[in-house]
Amino acid sequence: MNILVLLKQVPDTTEMKIDKETGTLIRAGVPTITNPDDLAGLEAALRLKDSMGAKVTCITMGPPQAKNMMRELYAMGADEAIVLSDMKFSGADTWATSNTLAALIRTLEFDLIIAGRQAIDGDTAQVGPQTAEKLGLPQITYVDDIIAVKEGKIIVKKALESTYEIVEAPLPCVITTLSTLASPRYMHVKGISHAFERDIKIMTFDDIQIDQSIIGLKGSPTKVKKTFTKEVHKNSDILHLDGKAAARKVFDIMVDFKFIGK
Amino acid sequence: MNLNEYKDIYVFCEVKDGKVHDASLELLGEAARLVNGRPQLEYKVVGVLIGNHSDDVAAHVGWYGADKVVFLRNENIKHYSTEIFTSLFTEMIESDKPDIVLIPATVMGRDLAPRIAARCDTGLTADATKLELNPEDADSSLLYVTRPAFGGNLFGTIINETKRPQMTTIRPGVMEMLHKDEHRSLEIDKREVSIDHINDPVRILEVMHKDHMAVDITKADIIVSGGRGIGDNFHVLQECADMMGAVVGASRGAVDKGYIAKDHQVGQTGKTVKPKVYIACGISGAVQHLAGMEKSDYIIAINKDPEAAIFGVANIGLVGDALEILPLLTQEIKRYRERPY
Numbered sequence: 001m002n003i004l005v006l007l008k009q010v011p012d013t014t015e016m017k018i019d020k021e022t023g024t025l026i027r028a029g030v031p032t033i034t035n036p037d038d039l040a041g042l043e044a045a046l047r048l049k050d051s052m053g054a055k056v057t058c059i060t061m062g063p064p065q066a067k068n069m070m071r072e073l074y075a076m077g078a079d080e081a082i083v084l085s086d087m088k089f090s091g092a093d094t095w096a097t098s099n100t101l102a103a104l105i106r107t108l109e110f111d112l113i114i115a116g117r118q119a120i121d122g123d124t125a126q127v128g129p130q131t132a133e134k135l136g137l138p139q140i141t142y143v144d145d146i147i148a149v150k151e152g153k154i155i156v157k158k159a160l161e162s163t164y165e166i167v168e169a170p171l172p173c174v175i176t177t178l179s180t181l182a183s184p185r186y187m188h189v190k191g192i193s194h195a196f197e198r199d200i201k202i203m204t205f206d207d208i209q210i211d212q213s214i215i216g217l218k219g220s221p222t223k224v225k226k227t228f229t230k231e232v233h234k235n236s237d238i239l240h241l242d243g244k245a246a247a248r249k250v251f252d253i254m255v256d257f258k259f260i261g262k
Numbered sequence: 263m264n265l266n267e268y269k270d271i272y273v274f275c276e277v278k279d280g281k282v283h284d285a286s287l288e289l290l291g292e293a294a295r296l297v298n299g300r301p302q303l304e305y306k307v308v309g310v311l312i313g314n315h316s317d318d319v320a321a322h323v324g325w326y327g328a329d330k331v332v333f334l335r336n337e338n339i340k341h342y343s344t345e346i347f348t349s350l351f352t353e354m355i356e357s358d359k360p361d362i363v364l365i366p367a368t369v370m371g372r373d374l375a376p377r378i379a380a381r382c383d384t385g386l387t388a389d390a391t392k393l394e395l396n397p398e399d400a401d402s403s404l405l406y407v408t409r410p411a412f413g414g415n416l417f418g419t420i421i422n423e424t425k426r427p428q429m430t431t432i433r434p435g436v437m438e439m440l441h442k443d444e445h446r447s448l449e450i451d452k453r454e455v456s457i458d459h460i461n462d463p464v465r466i467l468e469v470m471h472k473d474h475m476a477v478d479i480t481k482a483d484i485i486v487s488g489g490r491g492i493g494d495n496f497h498v499l500q501e502c503a504d505m506m507g508a509v510v511g512a513s514r515g516a517v518d519k520g521y522i523a524k525d526h527q528v529g530q531t532g533k534t535v536k537p538k539v540y541i542a543c544g545i546s547g548a549v550q551h552l553a554g555m556e557k558s559d560y561i562i563a564i565n566k567d568p569e570a571a572i573f574g575v576a577n578i579g580l581v582g583d584a585l586e587i588l589p590l591l592t593q594e595i596k597r598y599r600e601r602p603y
Contacts, residue, residue, distance in 0.1 A: 013413030014515070014548055036518075094376070095385060121412055123531060124388035126376040129344075133380035138464050139344060141373045155467070159524075160369045162478070166468040173464075180524060221385030221425040225406065227418045238568065238579035246580045247590035250541065250562060251598075253578070257539055257560070259484060259506055260595060 001054040001149070003045045004105060005078070006115040006131070007038035009062055009069045013120050034069050037116030039184040041177040044146050045114055046077045046185065052149065055079045057108070061089060061100060067200050074195040075187035086204040091217025094122075098130035099219070103210040104203060105135060110172055112154065117142060117176040125176070132174035140167050141176045268426040269403075271297060272308045272332070272360040274351070275323055276370050277315055285366035285434035287326040292393060292437040293364060294327035300395050303403055305361070306330055310354065312347055313339045317450070324448030327440045332358065333452040342370055345462035348377040350455055355382055360427045361403050364393075367431035375431045385422035387430040391553075393437075405430070413550035414530040435480055435534035472525065479509050479526060483538045487511030487528055487555070488521075488584070491544030491566070495585055496522050499543060502588045505595040511535065513551045529554035543584030547572030564588075 011030045034042075045056045058073045060066045061084040070081035082104065089100050105113065113135075115128035125141070132139040144164065145157040149171075156175060158165045169175075187195075205212070213219055241249060254260045271293040276283040286309075293307040309323035311333045320331045334350045351374070355363070365375040367389045379386035387407040396402035405428045407420045422428045479485060486503040488496055490513065499510050512526040528535050530550035540558035545551060547563070547570055555561070556575050563576035564584040573579040580587065 011412065013415060013550065016412055016415045016549075093385065094388075095380060095383070098380060118531075120531070122388070123411070123413075125372045126379075126386060126388055129373060129376035130380040130386075133348075133377050138462070139373070139377070140464060142369050162472060164470040164472065165466050166470070167464060167466050169464045178524075179518070221383075221422050222387055222420050223423070225419045225421045227411075227416055229416055236563070236573055236576040236579050238573055238581060240568075240581045243582060243586040243590050246564070246582050246587045247594050249578070249580065250587070250591050251594045253560070253562065254484075254506060254539070254595075259539070260598065 001048070001052065001112065002108075002110045003048060003054050003056050004108065004110045004113045005038070005042045005045050005056060005058050006101065006113065006128070007042065007058055007060050007069070007073070008035045008116070008119045008121075009033070009060065009066045010035045010119050010121040032065075032069075034072065035116050035119045035121075036179040037118055037177055039116070040179045040181040041114040041116050042073060042076065042078065043182040043184045044177055045112075047182065048112075048146070048149060049077065057082065057110075059101065059104065060084070061092075061097060063090075064202070067202075070200045071195040071198075072187060074198045075191035076185055077188070077191060080201070081198070082201045082203055084203050084208075088205040088212060088216050091220065092215060093220035093222045094124055094126035094130055095222070096215050096217075096220040097127050098134050099214045100208070100210065101127070101131045102134035103208045105131070107208070112149070112171055113137070113174045115174065115176050117178055128174060128176035135174070138169045138173045139175070140169055140173065143175045143177050144181055146175075146181070263424075263426060265426055268359045268361040269303070270306045270308050270358075270360050271362040271364065272310055272358070272427070273328070274363070274365040274371065274374070275309045275311050275331075276366055276368060277311065277313060277319060280315070280319065282319060282322050282326075283366060283368065284439065285368055285371070285432075287439045288434070288437040289364045289366060289432055290323065290327035291440040292432070293362075294440060295438075296362075296393060296395055300400070300403070302401060305403070308332055308358075308360070310334070310351065312350055317452075320450050320452070321448065324446050324450075325442045325444050327446075328448060330449040330451060333450060334455045335452055336455050336457050338457060341466065342374075343462045344373055344377055344464060346457055346460050347374050348381060349460045350457070351378050352381045355427060362405055363427045363429045365429070365431045367433050371431050375429060379429050382425075382427070382429075384425040384427055384429055387420045387422075390430045390432045391417075391436050393430070393432070404428075410530055410550075410553055413548070414553035415549045433534055435536065479511050479528065480533050480535055482509040482535070484508035484541070485511040485528070485535060485537045485539075485555075485558075486541045486543065486588075487513070487545060488516055488543045489513040489545035489551075490515035490519060490521075491546075492516060492521065492584065494521060498585055498588050502592045502595075505592050505599075508541075511540075511555075513545050513548070515548075542572050542576070543588065545572050546570050547574065
């Protein structure tokens with residue numbers, strides 16, 4: 001079985017801070033990580049590889065330094081790594097990104113495509129389904145568990161707001177995974193030592209068949225008009241009280257709101 | 263593409279258990295606000311219903327702001343299907359030519375909207391928190407969509423000048439629903455549609471209810487919320503919450519660490535909440551968390567670090583250990599409840 005895993009290298013948004021003087025985002029020193037939902041997707045693929053045998057190919061689109069991420073994914077157990085990287089691809093919105101990914105994927109053999117549900121920098125959750133649409137494949141989004149892959153079908157548990165659904169789709173198809181699906185395994189020592197010798201395929205505009213008018217910033221229907229940061233401020237009383245007095249304070253507030261008492 | 267052919271605002275109405283989802287009703291309200299603010303466009307608010315629903319459901323859409331309902335009806339559509347909904351919605355876009363399409367950013371909406379946008383080859387903006395028609399041109403219907411990015415650290419305003427419809431998903435709980443008005447006039451455009459030409463190979467085998475289904479933190483009046491600092495002690499919050507009829511919320515850090523289930527998560531990637539009282543315990547106040555709770559009526563923050571960002575949005579800040587204060591509060595309430603009358 002051939003599994004393609006779509007991943008993205010993202011800034012760790014929990015480490016981001018705002019420059020209070022200028023109101024801009026401080027990006028320097030913010031570590032980059034592999035997007036959590038995507039890592040769960042890779043782990044799911046590797047578990048299928050362990051249990052039934054599979055070739056796991058990791059695909060990302062991004063700047064050349066995405067190669068570093070790919071080394072880590074090799075060390076976890078990936079079999080092949082492809083980085084789509086070209087200035088012509090950059091600045092793409094989700095539609096243009098999906099066009100680019102789909103153009104590459106059409107040239108590959110696959111039975112299953114796994115994408116993380118959403119990336120923590122954009123939080124759009126659009127690239128998985130849009131890539132599925134461009135490839136004309138069925139999709140299951142918000143996958144919380146893979147239950148079985150057999151007889152040309154995949155059965156998964158999909159997480160909705162207040163229910164789970166057990167859903168079946170024929171292969172090939174696209175699933176998008178939640179970070180809660182699986183904790184990613186650690187890189188193994190043998191993997192790490194081999195990771196640096198492994199080939200990471202860089203694919204540029206010239207390597208894939210695609211119309212330049214549907215990719216990158218220029219091909220993107222949505223454009224960023226402006227960006228800004230937001231000040232959130234209320235006038236708060238900050239009190240240093242001992243535990244008992246603090247508890248009493250909260251109690252009094254709840255009484256004022258009539259949540260306690262008559 | 264002749265952009266001038268496209269008009270009106272269409273809102274996808276998600277139906278759950280025979281009722282239109284609140285997130286869709288909020289969008290009808292927001293669409294009505296946009297249309298009323300720019301009467302020269304002569305736009306209508308059109309709700310879109312897909313399925314085998316009763317006519318009552320269509321009427322319901324009118325009470326909350328729709329001028330018209332396009333009801334794509336087929337007796338055999340009993341539940342959501344990505345392919346059937348995408349096909350029917352796309353066919354309707356081709357015939358009706360809506361200028362703007364709003365879809366709630368629910369699990370269903372986020373499954374459907376990207377499929378439709380990709381099939382129509384138009385732009386889609388995700389998880390908007392603010393909508394506005396071009397503020398620089400009073401005759402324009404260009405939609406300015408503001409949304410958070412980088413975990414809520416940055417906001418971006420997104421436009422789509424070249425393709426139609428202008429599509430966006432909108433975060434549930436952000437827009438205001440209109441007051442129910444059963445006397446609003448409503449045009450119902452019921453279309454019996456065929457699905458014979460659509461093949462959806464995806465099958466739902468079983469639906470399971472989550473154990474903690476009773477917890478809907480978006481509807482609670484009081485939320486006692488914990489951060490990573492609470493560790494494995496979320497039961498302390500739960501005991502205190504139980505005393506006050508509150509529910510327990512959590513930051514992303516606590517959920518990611520596995521201390522509590524994802525359904526409790528407040529923030530950019532969790533839920534947006536607006537309770538009467540929000541008690542933040544051991545939550546540092548990352549921007550992505552604040553994005554989900556800053557609209558609470560009253561915020562109490564408890565944190566050991568006097569510099570914690572959470573104090574910046576709190577009405578009252580208590581510098582201290584929530585794990586010490588909360589059990590004392592629980593006892594205090596218990597004592598009060600057990601007092602002799």
